[in-house]
Amino acid sequence: MDAARPPLITxxxxxxxxxxxxxxxxxxxxxxxxxxxxxxxxxxxxxEWIGLEPDSERRVELAQRAREWKHEQVPLDAVAEHIPxxxxxxxxxxxxxxxxxxxxxxxxxxxxxxxLRPGGTVVFVDHVVAPPxxxxxxxxxxxxxxxxRFCHGCHWDRDTGxxxxxxxFEADESRLVRVPSFPFGPTRVLVFRGRLPGAVA
Numbered sequence: 001m002d003a004a005r006p007p008l009i010t011x012x013x014x015x016x017x018x019x020x021x022x023x024x025x026x027x028x029x030x031x032x033x034x035x036x037x038x039x040x041x042x043x044x045x046x047x048e049w050i051g052l053e054p055d056s057e058r059r060v061e062l063a064q065r066a067r068e069w070k071h072e073q074v075p076l077d078a079v080a081e082h083i084p085x086x087x088x089x090x091x092x093x094x095x096x097x098x099x100x101x102x103x104x105x106x107x108x109x110x111x112x113x114x115x116l117r118p119g120g121t122v123v124f125v126d127h128v129v130a131p132p133x134x135x136x137x138x139x140x141x142x143x144x145x146x147x148x149r150f151c152h153g154c155h156w157d158r159d160t161g162x163x164x165x166x167x168x169f170e171a172d173e174s175r176l177v178r179v180p181s182f183p184f185g186p187t188r189v190l191v192f193r194g195r196l197p198g199a200v201a
Contacts, residue, residue, distance in 0.1 A: 006176040008186055014179050017095060018042065018125050021173070022194050025121055027091030031082045032112070033098030037065035051075035051091065052083065078107035085115045092121040099126045101154045101161065111165035113196065122169055124192045128176070129157045138182050161190050167192040 009017075022042040031039065034051035036058050043049060049071040052061040062075045078084050080095070080102050093112045102108040112122060130136035141157045161174065173193040178186035 004177050006188060008178045008180070011179055013190075014177065014189060017175070017177070017191055019124070021123055021191060022094055022096075024193075025092040025094060028089070029092045029094060030083070030085065030090045030115060031091060032083070032108070033101065034062055034075060036061040037069070037094060039094070040065060042070040043069075045070075047073045049073070050082065050085070052078050054079045070178065075096060081111060083111045083115050087114055088117045090115050091118065092123065093119055094123045096125040097127065097154075099107075099124055099160045100158055105158065105163045106161070106167065106171070109163060109169070113167065113169075118196075120171075120195065122164075122192070122194050124160065124164065126158075126160045126189070128160050128188050128190045128192055130188060136187075155179065161192070164192060168196060170197045 011071075018039075019042040023044055026047060028045060028048040029043065030050045030052060030054045034053045035055075037051070040049075043107070050073055051062055051066060051071075053062050053075050054077065057077050061078060066073070068074060076084055077088050077133070079103050085177060099105055099108065102181065106121075113184055116122070121130065137157070161176070169192075171192060171194045173191070175191040177191065179185040179189055
């Protein structure tokens, strides 16, 4: 794949890609920034789902939808930087469009490492910053102070792939795609499935 110009796909194709990678996680699964439960249809029915969502209004909807999908655990009122679970207590951590909005990416990823069992899986899907020197990157830098304030903390200028590598996650699959976005051209999205190095997949 040409890293400088990832393939352009439709939003529907990206949805399918997200569902496929989420659908392969198993066991006790922590979903950080679970929102209003948009990913429930993607999870294998046998997973033991734990949701984490700091926004109180979203968490109310999340709890209702969790019950509808037969997940009995009440969603956690917490942020990803401080996950209220014991060390090595989950088999997988999933986050879609979450690492763009956490206050401290490195702290959040350190917490993800902490709660994962040996051999645990991480799945992250997120928009990422455009290449250096591009108009898109300049726009992302310019709008981030506003998106951070008005769009649930969203940072449009984060290099999440680099953050995952710095946190020590090793990619089993890492796909960079572009999806249509206006008015400044397609936005890059990273679909990442990985683990800690040395762990048994």
